[in-house]
Structure formats: structure tokens, C-alpha cells
Amino acid sequence: MSKEPDKSRRKLLVGFLQGLGLSFIGGAVWAALVHENKHDPLVLRPPGAYPEEEFLKKCIKCGLCVVACANRDNVPVDKYGNKKVTLKLAAPGDNKPVGTPYFIPREVPCYMCEDVPCTFACPTKALDTELLKNEEGKVDVNKARMGVAVVDYHSCIAYWGLQCDACVRACPLMHKAIYMDLRRNRRTGKHAMLVPVVDPDYCTGCGICEHVCPTDKPAIYILPRDVALGKIGKHYVRGWMEAEEEVEKKIQERAEELKKWQPKRPEDYLNTEDLLNE
Amino acid sequence: MSEVVTAVAQPQEEEREKSFLARNKYLILRRISQLTILSLYLAGHYLGWKVLQGNLSTSKLFGVIPLSDPYAVLQMFFAGVLVGTEVLLGALIILVFYGLLVGRAFCSWVCPVNLITDFANWVRVKTGLHQEEYRIKLSRKVRYWVLALGLILSPILAVPAFEFVSPISMVHRGIIFGMGMGWVVILALFFFDLFVVKNGWCGHVCPLGAFYSLVSRPAALLRVGYDLNKCTECMRCKKVCPEVQVLWMIGKENVPVLSGECTNCGRCIDVCPEEALFYTLRFKKTGGGKDEA
Numbered sequence: 001m002s003k004e005p006d007k008s009r010r011k012l013l014v015g016f017l018q019g020l021g022l023s024f025i026g027g028a029v030w031a032a033l034v035h036e037n038k039h040d041p042l043v044l045r046p047p048g049a050y051p052e053e054e055f056l057k058k059c060i061k062c063g064l065c066v067v068a069c070a071n072r073d074n075v076p077v078d079k080y081g082n083k084k085v086t087l088k089l090a091a092p093g094d095n096k097p098v099g100t101p102y103f104i105p106r107e108v109p110c111y112m113c114e115d116v117p118c119t120f121a122c123p124t125k126a127l128d129t130e131l132l133k134n135e136e137g138k139v140d141v142n143k144a145r146m147g148v149a150v151v152d153y154h155s156c157i158a159y160w161g162l163q164c165d166a167c168v169r170a171c172p173l174m175h176k177a178i179y180m181d182l183r184r185n186r187r188t189g190k191h192a193m194l195v196p197v198v199d200p201d202y203c204t205g206c207g208i209c210e211h212v213c214p215t216d217k218p219a220i221y222i223l224p225r226d227v228a229l230g231k232i233g234k235h236y237v238r239g240w241m242e243a244e245e246e247v248e249k250k251i252q253e254r255a256e257e258l259k260k261w262q263p264k265r266p267e268d269y270l271n272t273e274d275l276l277n278e
Numbered sequence: 279m280s281e282v283v284t285a286v287a288q289p290q291e292e293e294r295e296k297s298f299l300a301r302n303k304y305l306i307l308r309r310i311s312q313l314t315i316l317s318l319y320l321a322g323h324y325l326g327w328k329v330l331q332g333n334l335s336t337s338k339l340f341g342v343i344p345l346s347d348p349y350a351v352l353q354m355f356f357a358g359v360l361v362g363t364e365v366l367l368g369a370l371i372i373l374v375f376y377g378l379l380v381g382r383a384f385c386s387w388v389c390p391v392n393l394i395t396d397f398a399n400w401v402r403v404k405t406g407l408h409q410e411e412y413r414i415k416l417s418r419k420v421r422y423w424v425l426a427l428g429l430i431l432s433p434i435l436a437v438p439a440f441e442f443v444s445p446i447s448m449v450h451r452g453i454i455f456g457m458g459m460g461w462v463v464i465l466a467l468f469f470f471d472l473f474v475v476k477n478g479w480c481g482h483v484c485p486l487g488a489f490y491s492l493v494s495r496p497a498a499l500l501r502v503g504y505d506l507n508k509c510t511e512c513m514r515c516k517k518v519c520p521e522v523q524v525l526w527m528i529g530k531e532n533v534p535v536l537s538g539e540c541t542n543c544g545r546c547i548d549v550c551p552e553e554a555l556f557y558t559l560r561f562k563k564t565g566g567g568k569d570e571a
Contacts, residue, residue: 019419019423022420022423023423023426023427026424026427027427027430030427030439030443031431031434031435031439033442033443034431034435034437034439034442034443035435037442038435038437038442053436056437057354057357057358057359057436057437057438058354058359058361060335060336060346060347060350060351060361060365060438060441061333061335061441061447061451062333062335062336062337063323063332063333063451063454063455064331064332064336064337064338066323066455067322067326067331067332070323070324070326071323071326088455088456089451089455089456090458091448091451091452091455091456091457091460092448092452092458092459092460092462092463093458093459093460094458098442098448099335099441099447099448099451123336123338123344123346123362123364123365124354124359124361124365125361
């Protein structure tokens with residue numbers, strides 16, 4: 001009847017819709033920005049970090065890991081006396097998820113502190129000491145899997161047959177994470193050569209190898225493990241490495257899986273009523 | 279009759295001549311507070327002082343007491359993360375501190391963005407850009423929409439959404455851990471507040487300010503009190519207040535400032551020549567009633 005309440009209700013509704021419209025456009029821009037920003041497949045995280053997706057959820061961007069890294073004992077200094085701190089907190093323009101900790105091994109690698117101050121400093125367990133526990137349940141920095149070293153053997157001078165073992169000598173897990181492999185030098189045909197080979201089962205991704213590599217651009221470098229490593233299916237069995245029972249068990253498991261696998265029988269998709277009706 | 283008037287007017291005349299320190303008491307105290315907190319964070323990072331380490335998202339006070347941004351924790355919860363007891367406790371401490379004790383004081387006494395936006399506003403006033411005719415109006419409710427949007431986007435993006443774009447964190451982190459391109463953010467905030475909307479970021483858009491407004495609305499103890507009897511309605515408080523809507527009672531009602539949007543910055547107290555505005559506690563009776571006037 002009266003126009004007054006109707007008008008005010010309409011005004012409220014229109015105001016709400018205006019807010020909604022603005023929120024949608026703002027939200028879309030905002031979401032796109034965050035979505036782009038959080039996507040960096042090559043970022044290297046401190047020890048004990050969860051896989052990237054989980055890490056980004058849990059990291060509150062407080063920088064306590066960076067503070068712990070900067071204030072640990074025996075921080076190396078460069079020739080000007082400046083501290084060489086491994087961890088950085090991503091600032092705008094670093095092209096890393098903003099506010100999250102990362103490191104660039106070529107500049108400053110992770111020095112693998114035995115007491116892992118960065119991981120212990122994390123208040124949200126985005127860096128979790130649980131992920132660093134060894135078989136005895138003790139926190140062991142060598143269980144860190146920050147990435148994995150990859151050798152570009154086209155640029156590695158050891159693969160030319162020159163004598164260089166800088167990366168192996170620098171590796172905190174020398175002869176385990178990287179070892180020198182004896183190869184025949186096919187170029188000369190009569191010499192041997194020693195080339196670095198990475199064992200991903202031991203490599204922590206600390207990046208000291210990348211840091212010391214003498215080539216202009218490092219011939220050995222750290223990549224995130226999910227970027228660099230493949231994945232072998234369960235049905236491939238290394239009989240020569242695994243105990244016989246183990247192999248037998250895997251075969252049994254596979255047989256069980258195959259029993260469950262039921263391919264569609266022809267009756268299921270041929271001569272159905274639908275088809276007959278057509 | 280005229281004698282009485284002069285007798286009353288006389289002390290007013292004197293009080294109007296407040297000294298520089300008295301005119302800027304809380305402003306100076308706020309700057310000291312803001313800069314001290316920043317310095318402690320800086321010393322925490324570069325010198326290893328264990329007084330205040332981390333940043334405004336989460337810190338450690340004296341190396342043990344956790345302090346966490348409750349809005350960030352809430353976003354993380356919406357993103358699907360149950361943070362540990364340490365951070366929850368930190369968020370609780372902050373919630374109690376601002377929500378029950380000092381109100382929205384974070385914005386004016388702690389946040390580094392306040393330094394930028396206050397400077398922008400100072401330039402605005404000096405250059406006359408603050409005049410009504412140049413003013414672009416933006417609803418102060420925008421911040422509550424942004425607050426809600428942050429919580430809606432967090433589960434969609436599976437990360438705490440505002441924390442990825444928050445200029446507050448970018449500026450604060452930038453000062454402590456390295457600015458990078460963060461100066462663009464600082465300039466953007468400065469220009470927005472200087473040329474676009476008066477008190478634009480802090481008073482209209484910032485969801486963290488909105489969050490603290492909401493949590494300090496019901497019960498925050500520290501309030502700005504108002505004594506209608508002493509007020510001469512010179513309106514200096516309204517000219518200086520960054521959240522001018524909270525001073526609706528000036529010249530009207532004898533009630534303290536109860537809105538959660540008041541940042542307890544104390545600028546109104548500083549500029550008031552009659553001591554009609556003052557810090558008080560929420561449930562304390564202040565001033566004479568209207569009937570006394």
C-alpha cells in the first residue's frame with residue numbers, strides 16, 4: 001500500500017547487490033593474484049617443509065625461521081663482512097609466494113645445522129620436525145628433502161674427462177648423496193674418468209654442491225624433488241636388489257590387485273536396451 | 279551574570295593555549311610505540327635480541343610468549359588448517375589484548391601502515407586536498423566486505439587469502455626482512471590516501487582494521503570518554519578524527535565513544551582544548567549528566 005517501506009527494502013537490496021557485484025570483481029582480481037603468486041614449482045623450502053600445497057596453507061609468513069637462520073652460530077660472512085644468511089623471506093618482486101621462506105643455493109646454500117634451528121622455530125608446523133625424524137625417532141637434518149641435485153653432464157667438466165670433484169668434496173654426505181663413478185673415457189679410448197653421480201635416496205637438496213660448482217652457471221643444481229624425480233610404478237621389481245620374499249610379496253600383491261580388476265564384460269555395453277531401442 | 283560568564287570563560291582561554299607537547303602528547307607517544315615495536319623486530323632479526331622476533335603475523339615475545347594475528351589464523355582455519363596450540367594461544371592473547379582491553383589500538387599504536395597513511399593525511403591537510411569539495415566518497419562498510427571476502431577466498435584458493443596480498447604484512451615484513459618491490463605497495467597506499475579517499479586504506483578498506491573493530495565493539499575496556507558539559511563544540515576533534523563517524527555524540531549526548539571503529543589513537547584528546555575528551559574505562563561513570571548542564 002504505502003510506498004515508503006517498499007522503497008527502503010529495495011534500496012537495501014540494491015545496496016546489497018552493489019556490494020556483491022563489487023565483491024565479485026574484487027574477489028576475482030584478488031583470487032587471480034593469489035593464484036598466480038602461490039604458483040612457483042621451482043621454489044626451494046627450508047628443511048622439514050611439507051609439500052608445497054600443504055606448506056602454503058600452513059605458513060603464516062612470520063619469518064621466525066629466517067630469524068633463526070640469521071642468528072644461528074657460525075653464520076659465514078662474505079668478503080665485506082656481511083652475514084651470508086641462507087633463508088630469505090620472499091618480498092614482492094621476488095617472484096616467490098610472498099612472505100614465505102626460501103633459499104637460493106648458488107648464493108647461499110643450506111649449511112645443514114645439526115640442531116635445525118629454522119625447523120624448530122616454526123610456530124605453525126609448516127616446517128615440521130616430525131618430517132626430519134630418523135629410524136630412532138631423533139631429529140636428523142640429513143632426513144631433510146629440500147630438493148635434489150641434478151647434474152647437467154653437458155656442462156660438467158668431469159664428464160669431459162677433466163679432474164673435478166668439487167661437488168663431491170663439498171657434500172655433507174660425501175660418497176653417499178654424491179659419489180664419483182668410474183667411467184671409460186670414450187673420447188680418448190684409453191683413459192678413465194671420474195664423474196659425479198647423485199643418489200636421490202640420500203641427497204637432501206642443501207645445495208652446497210651447486211654453491212661450489214666451478215662452472216660459470218652451475219652444472220649441478222638443486223630442483224624440487226617432485227620436479228626432478230620420476231616415479232616408478234609398483235609393478236616394476238628390482239629382483240637383484242630386493243630379497244626374494246620381498247619380490248614374492250610384491251608379486252602376490254599385484255596378483256591380488258589384478259583379481260579385483262574387472263574389465264567391462266561385453267554384455268555390459270553391448271545389446272543393452274538403449275542400443276536395441278535405437 | 280556577565281561576571282559568571284567571564285569567570286567560566288577565563289580558564290578556557292588559558293587552556294586553549296596548550297603547549298606543543300600537550301597538543302601532541304598521544305601523537306608523540308604513538309610514534310614512539312610504533313617505532314619502538316619496529317626497532318625491536320629489527321633487532322630481533324639482525325641482532326638476535328629475543329625481545330620481539332618474527333613479524334605482525336606471528337611473533338615471539340621474550341623468546342617464549344607467542345603472539346599471532348587472529349585474522350590470519352582464522353583465514354588458515356578457513357583454508358583447512360588447524361594451527362597448533364602455540365599459534366592458537368598467540369591469537370588468543372592478541373584477541374584478549376585488543377578485544378577486551380585496549381580496543382582497536384593495533385591500528386594506531388602498532389601497525390606500520392599508520393605511519394604512511396597518517397603522513398598522507400598530513401600532506402592532504404597541508405595542501406588543502408582534504409576539503410569537502412574534493413572528497414571522493416567510499417563507504418566505510420567496504421572493509422567488512424573485504425573481511426568476509428578474505429574468509430570466502432581462503433577455502434577456494436586453499437591458502438590464507440588476505441595474507442598473500444596484505445599490504446600491512448608486506449610493509450612490515452619489508453622493513454624487517456627486506457623490502458624488494460614493497461616500496462610500490464607503500465607508494466600505492468600513500469597515493470590512495472593522499473589523492474583518492476581520505477583515510478582510505480585504514481578507515482575504509484583494511485579488513486584487519488575491520489576485524490579489530492568487530493572484536494573490540496562489544497567489550498573493549500579502554501575507551502575515549504566524552505563530557506558534554508565541558509564541550510564547547512569547537513569540532514576540532516571531528517576535524518582530526520580518522521574515523522569521524524564514531525564521534526557522533528559530540529555536542530549531542532554525554533556518552534563515551536563506544537564504537538569498535540575508534541582506534542583509540544587519542545588525536546581528539548590531544549586537540550581538545552577543554553579536556554572534554556579523555557581516556558576512560560568502558561563502565562566508568564564519567565562527567566556530569568546532561569541535567570547538570
